[in-house]
Every structure is written in C-alpha cells, then in structure tokens.
Amino acid sequence: MTFTNALPATLSPSRLADFQTCPRRFQHASVDRIPQPATYATVKGRFVHKILEDLFALDSESRTIERARSFIPAASLAILTEQDRSDIKMDDEMEEKLLRETEAILTQYFAMEDPTRINSTGVEIRLKVTAEGVPMVGILDRLDREADGSLTIVDYKTGGLPNRNYDSQTFANTDLYAAMCEESDDVNELPARIRLYYVAFGEVIERTVTSQVVKARTTAAAVAWNKINKFYEAGEFPATPSKSACRFCAYQQLCKNNNIAVPE
Ligand code: SF4
Known part of the structure; x- marks a missing residue:
C-alpha cells in the first residue's frame, strides 16, 4: 500500500520508543496520524x-x-x-x-x-539536531547547571516507580536527550547525569551519562530510522503484538479489526 501522508521529517525519543515497541504503533501514530485519546x-x-x-x-x-x-x-x-x-x-x-x-x-x-536553590539553564527546552543522519527533535523538561559546572538532565515522572531491573529501558529516552544536548548548537555539551523525579512518590533515580551509552542510543536510533524509511517505502510497518506492548496501546481495536492477535 502507499501511504497518504508523508513520513515525519523528524524523530522524537517518544516516537522512536513507539517504533521500538511495535512498528505498527509508530505507523498509526506518526504516519497514519490517528489521534491517541488522552488518558x-x-x-x-x-x-x-x-x-x-x-x-x-x-x-x-x-x-x-x-x-x-x-x-x-x-x-x-x-x-x-x-x-x-x-x-x-x-x-x-x-x-x-x-x-x-x-x-x-x-x-x-x-x-x-x-x-x-536550583540553577536551571532552562525548562521545556526544544532540541532539534541531526545525529548519525537521524533528524531528531524533543523537548527536555529541565536542564540544570550544578555547582561543579556540570549539566544535569531532569525529567519529571508522574506515574509509578519503574522496575529497577530495567534501568536501561527507563533511561532510554533521556539517554537520547543527552546525545541531543551534545549535538545541539545551543547546549553543545554532554550532560554529566540524568535525574528522574518520580514526583508522586518523592523518589529520585539518577545515573551518570557515559559516552558509550549515548553512542549506542544514537546508533540504535539510526538503525531504527533506516528501518522506518524502508517500511514506509514498502508500504507497511509490521505489527509485533505482545502483552507489554499492547497493554496500553490506543490502537488495540484497530489491530483486532485487522485480525492481529492482540493479547488480552
Ligand atoms: S495493539 Fe499491539 S500490535 Fe497493535 S499497534 Fe498496538 S502494540 Fe502494535
């Protein structure tokens, strides 16, 4: 099939997460542009x-x-x-x-x-960069300048606490934001750490940013962007249903109508 809409010109960390969870979800959200009702x-x-x-x-x-x-x-x-x-x-x-x-x-x-007492360099910072050929955009909650001169990415989370066995997944979006900070002309610096504020629970989860992780995230984004372009050209993004992917997906009914086995 040929898509009516053009492929989005840029990729945000959350859209990348959609794609990595299930390419069909990315298709519905970013190519078909089917609105996802608020929750x-x-x-x-x-x-x-x-x-x-x-x-x-x-x-x-x-x-x-x-x-x-x-x-x-x-x-x-x-x-x-x-x-x-x-x-x-x-x-x-x-x-x-x-x-x-x-x-x-x-x-x-x-x-x-x-x-x-916080020395914030900005809030809701819009980043637009190209890294490893991927045009990326995203909005950072907050970027702090610490007393030692280093930068900290702050991300507010209003949901539940994450499973600490999956920290890599928990920090996936913010690792990419770190890469975008380094690439961006406005920031032009790799933040030293990421701090996630689970504000409903009063808990902070922090981790140090490393060049290796940031590089791995950027490369994964480049691999995904390449696949996105291929699937777009092919006219179909495969569905990869699973319990965890489908549980909170807004397109469950649509997939069921298309005879995709969405787990209950
Ligand atoms: S319901 Fe499941 S298979 Fe369908 S788009 Fe969502 S995540 Fe993918």
Whole structure:
C-alpha cells in the first residue's frame, strides 16, 4: 500500500520508543496520524508539568509552593481542554481527584528539592539536531547547571516507580536527550547525569551519562530510522503484538479489526 501522508521529517525519543515497541504503533501514530485519546494519566502528567514549567519561569527566589499552587488555574485552562475532558470523561469528581493528587505531588516535590536553590539553564527546552543522519527533535523538561559546572538532565515522572531491573529501558529516552544536548548548537555539551523525579512518590533515580551509552542510543536510533524509511517505502510497518506492548496501546481495536492477535 502507499501511504497518504508523508513520513515525519523528524524523530522524537517518544516516537522512536513507539517504533521500538511495535512498528505498527509508530505507523498509526506518526504516519497514519490517528489521534491517541488522552488518558487520565497523560492529562495528569501534562497538568503537573505545566505547573512546574511555570514555577521555573520565575526568578529562583520566587519558586515557593504558594506560587506553584497559584499556577493551577492557568494549568486548568491550558491543559483541561474540551477534547481532553471528553476523552477521559472528566466530571467534577475526577477534577477534584486531579486537584487532590496535584496538591500531593507538589508537597512531595517541595520535600524532594528546594527549587529556590536550583540553577536551571532552562525548562521545556526544544532540541532539534541531526545525529548519525537521524533528524531528531524533543523537548527536555529541565536542564540544570550544578555547582561543579556540570549539566544535569531532569525529567519529571508522574506515574509509578519503574522496575529497577530495567534501568536501561527507563533511561532510554533521556539517554537520547543527552546525545541531543551534545549535538545541539545551543547546549553543545554532554550532560554529566540524568535525574528522574518520580514526583508522586518523592523518589529520585539518577545515573551518570557515559559516552558509550549515548553512542549506542544514537546508533540504535539510526538503525531504527533506516528501518522506518524502508517500511514506509514498502508500504507497511509490521505489527509485533505482545502483552507489554499492547497493554496500553490506543490502537488495540484497530489491530483486532485487522485480525492481529492482540493479547488480552
Ligand atoms: S495493539 Fe499491539 S500490535 Fe497493535 S499497534 Fe498496538 S502494540 Fe502494535
């Protein structure tokens, strides 16, 4: 078959993760451009990210929990769109739950670090680079300059804690962000570490960035980009159903309609 839409001109770490999980999911999301309905978890994630983004737009001494709370109405306006409310069937009870959980996350977050002491070089940093021939784009939550002069990538996670047996998977996206920082003219430096903030649990998982891992991630992205182009030319991205891949996939029904054996 020939696709109606052009192949995306760039690859983001999350789209790469789609492809590596199941090429058909990448096809539906990035080539067919079939919208993925919001879920409560994705809305909550964007809601909290917006508040923390606004907090870090302030001068460091103004970053108090009261100011963070003051950004909740703006987050409601920006994130709780009619479309998202409809996707997740948001009623008053669900909205109250979201506000309750946001308050708990803010309390946890301020117990994890004091944002008035953070030297952030930027938040929601848009990176656009070409590495090993792969045109990559992505938005970094936060990039901090430490007292010793090194850089730290900070990524907020509003979901559950990861299984530490799969750290390589947990850091896959942020390793690529590290590669993009090094390639980017704006940053032009390899961050020394990645810090994942599991803000609902008050836990931080950190790891040192190494050139070897960053190189391996970039090479894997180049291999994937090559395959993406081949599958696009061939007119089909194979489906690789599995319990873990399909569990949270928005395209389950579509695949079932196409006689793909989606595990229950
Ligand atoms: S439901 Fe499973 S097989 Fe179908 S696109 Fe999603 S991950 Fe792939």
